[in-house]
Amino acid sequence: MKKCLFLLGVLFISATSFSQGTKTIESDAFGENVAITASFTRNLDAKTFVKEIKLVSFSASYALPLGFGLKEINYSDNGKLYDLVAGDGIYTSVDRYEITDKQASNPVGVSVPVLQQIVVDASFKHDDQLAKGEYSGKIKIKCRVYKCGCPCNTFTCGACILFGWSCIAVEWCEIDFEL
Numbered sequence: 001m002k003k004c005l006f007l008l009g010v011l012f013i014s015a016t017s018f019s020q021g022t023k024t025i026e027s028d029a030f031g032e033n034v035a036i037t038a039s040f041t042r043n044l045d046a047k048t049f050v051k052e053i054k055l056v057s058f059s060a061s062y063a064l065p066l067g068f069g070l071k072e073i074n075y076s077d078n079g080k081l082y083d084l085v086a087g088d089g090i091y092t093s094v095d096r097y098e099i100t101d102k103q104a105s106n107p108v109g110v111s112v113p114v115l116q117q118i119v120v121d122a123s124f125k126h127d128d129q130l131a132k133g134e135y136s137g138k139i140k141i142k143c144r145v146y147k148c149g150c151p152c153n154t155f156t157c158g159a160c161i162l163f164g165w166s167c168i169a170v171e172w173c174e175i176d177f178e179l
Contacts, residue, residue, distance in 0.1 A: 031121030031145050033059035037135065039115035042082075043108045044096055050082045051075075051093040052111055058126035064089060121145040 038054040053075055057064050067076035074094040079086030081094055090111075106112045117139045118130060130140065 028123065029059075029062055031123045032125045033057050033062040034064070034120075034145075035124065035126075035130065035135075036115075036119040036145070038113060040090075040111035040113055041103055041106065042092075042111045043099060043103060043106045044082065045108060046104075047099055048096040049099050049103055049106075050096050053091045055089050055091060057089075058129050067091065067094075117141050119145065 035056050035058065036053060037056050040052040040054075041049050042052055043049045051073065053070070055064055055077075064077065066078045067074060068091065069075070075091035076083050076094055077087060077089065077091045081092070082096060083092040084090070103112075118135060119141045120130075122142050124142075127140075129135070130138075
């Protein structure tokens with residue numbers, strides 16, 4: 001009996017370890033439909049700031065999550081903590097950070113752009129929508145962008161615990177000047 005339980009435990013650990021770094025149908029849908037359209041910092045006061053990332057789903061059938069992890073930082077779009085408006089696609093870091101000299105002159109409460117390029121997965125299916133409207137003329141960066149398990153191959157995030165969702169990995173980027 002003990003040997004049987006041990007073998008089942010080893011099998012479970014092996015199966016979950018293998019699946020953590022691999023792409024799934026869900027991560028394929030994320031890459032095909034979601035773009036990172038901007039990144040900001042917002043000073044909370046004279047000493048601290050939060051990070052913000054704007055995600056846009058270009059498919060009516062693909063809903064954005066309440067939160068995710070990216071490079072060991074957890075972001076939420078639930079209107080709690082430092083997130084201003086729930087469900088607006090602007091994800092705010094759960095933690096706050098000490099202001100650097102570069103951010104000290106930024107006004108309190110104002111989101112200041114850090115990244116204005118568009119980041120999409122190489123499998124992104126909505127290039128025609130990016131070529132018009134507010135996204136036209138922006139540089140598109142194609143990456144391998146996917147939803148991965150906790151932990152991802154290269155980092156660990158707490159998004160599974162906080163939001164019941166997992167992390168986003170962004171790897172192997174190249175600039176696309178097509179827009």
